[in-house]
Amino acid sequence: MADGGEGTTATLAQALGAELIQVEIQDALARPRMAHLAWNAKTRLTILEVAEACGLEHIEEQERNPKAATSFGVGTMILRALALGARRIVVGLGGSASNDAGAGMMRALGARLLDARGKDLPPGGQALSNLADMILDGLDPRLWEVTIQLACEVTNPLLGPSGASAIFGPQKGADETTVKDLDAALSRWAEVAETISGRSVRTVAGAGAAGGLGAAFMAFFDTEVCPGVELVLDTVGFDEKLHNAELVLTGEGSIDAQSSSGKVPWGLVSRARSHGVPTVVFGGRVSAEVELETPDGVLAFVPKDTRATPMSCIRGLRKIRTAISA
Numbered sequence: 001m002a003d004g005g006e007g008t009t010a011t012l013a014q015a016l017g018a019e020l021i022q023v024e025i026q027d028a029l030a031r032p033r034m035a036h037l038a039w040n041a042k043t044r045l046t047i048l049e050v051a052e053a054c055g056l057e058h059i060e061e062q063e064r065n066p067k068a069a070t071s072f073g074v075g076t077m078i079l080r081a082l083a084l085g086a087r088r089i090v091v092g093l094g095g096s097a098s099n100d101a102g103a104g105m106m107r108a109l110g111a112r113l114l115d116a117r118g119k120d121l122p123p124g125g126q127a128l129s130n131l132a133d134m135i136l137d138g139l140d141p142r143l144w145e146v147t148i149q150l151a152c153e154v155t156n157p158l159l160g161p162s163g164a165s166a167i168f169g170p171q172k173g174a175d176e177t178t179v180k181d182l183d184a185a186l187s188r189w190a191e192v193a194e195t196i197s198g199r200s201v202r203t204v205a206g207a208g209a210a211g212g213l214g215a216a217f218m219a220f221f222d223t224e225v226c227p228g229v230e231l232v233l234d235t236v237g238f239d240e241k242l243h244n245a246e247l248v249l250t251g252e253g254s255i256d257a258q259s260s261s262g263k264v265p266w267g268l269v270s271r272a273r274s275h276g277v278p279t280v281v282f283g284g285r286v287s288a289e290v291e292l293e294t295p296d297g298v299l300a301f302v303p304k305d306t307r308a309t310p311m312s313c314i315r316g317l318r319k320i321r322t323a324i325s326a
Contacts, residue, residue: 001250002234003264004151004228005110006051007095010089013038013047015236025073027055028097029063030081030123037077045088046081050210051095053077054104056172059097062275064173066099066165066182068124071213075108081140091217092228093152093209097172099125099182101158101189102216112139123165125165125211128185131192136220151228154261156208158201158215159187172211186212217299229267238268242275247299251282257300266295273297 002008013020018038024055025035038047052056053073058062074091081089095217102122112119112135113128121127157163165174174182189212190202197219203208206225207215215224233239242248242252250265269279278299286303292302 004092028069046086050093056097066172068297069098070104070123072104075105095212099211101212153171155205158207227313248279256287
């Protein structure tokens with residue numbers, strides 16, 4: 001399973017019988033690496049994920065720098081999709097290390113981002129504070145022949161206290177001052193982008209996904225947005241697999257308040273509940289607030305964290321055994 005983040009390409013490729021193709025790209029710090037996209041020649045569908053192109057998982061914690069990180073690799077993967085002859089591109093928006101509102105992606109696709117003197121901006125989110133104009137004449141014309149579907153797990157807007165910088169910036173290495181600087185830079189980007197595109201995107205749900213990549217897709221391309229976990233569940237035929245099921249097992253590294261915002265376990269719980277099938281959720285850690293308010297359809301939370309109390313684990317396992325016995 002996946003929700004638009006890491007593993008989305010592989011999961012959908014397996015379900016659809018698509019071919020995995022290697023693409024040489026730059027990571028978020030402009031270092032070369034190999035990534036994969038999925039290609040289905042019969043349907044002319046390409047699947048790619050931001051986590052492969054500029055993912056946080058490829059950047060060591062001490063190296064993270066959202067002021068300079070770039071989404072250029074996403075654009076490189078889209079160009080490869082266009083070269084294959086794609087007519088539909090599914091983009092998994094999740095797990096990014098960048099916070100540049102897709103500026104790097106747009107550069108890779110042929111756009112120019114200029115300051116007030118007409119000079120090209122350097123890469124990274126911080127440079128957007130000096131953005132004066134975007135020249136789109138050089139965009140690859142094949143972009144107007146495709147539909148782009150965004151598989152997005154979050155509903156955050158681009159700006160403000162629940163925006164890209166404030167919510168996701170800290171995990172990318174941003175301190176409090178950097179968060180404010182990046183939010184101001186994205187605000188400047190929004191002013192320019194909305195004027196050029198004629199589309200208001202800063203408050204749209206999902207615009208803050210992947211460091212503002214959601215806003216870039218919404219502003220400039222023919223884009224559809226759907227919950228990532230719902231797209232994956234439909235593609236793998238999850239409902240059909242529930243017909244004779246008695247129990248669903250799922251898990252995540254950390255089960256906390258954010259898990260209910262489009263993450264895999266909650267997507268599975270919701271679908272399974274609609275079929276009357278209970279779910280057991282395993283977690284590397286399970287927060288106390290989640291355990292106290294167990295949602296309908298969840299039989300038990302089972303923490304695997306070594307810091308979890310033995311009784312907490314035992315209670316969860318007993319519930320599983322009781323359910324299976326019943």
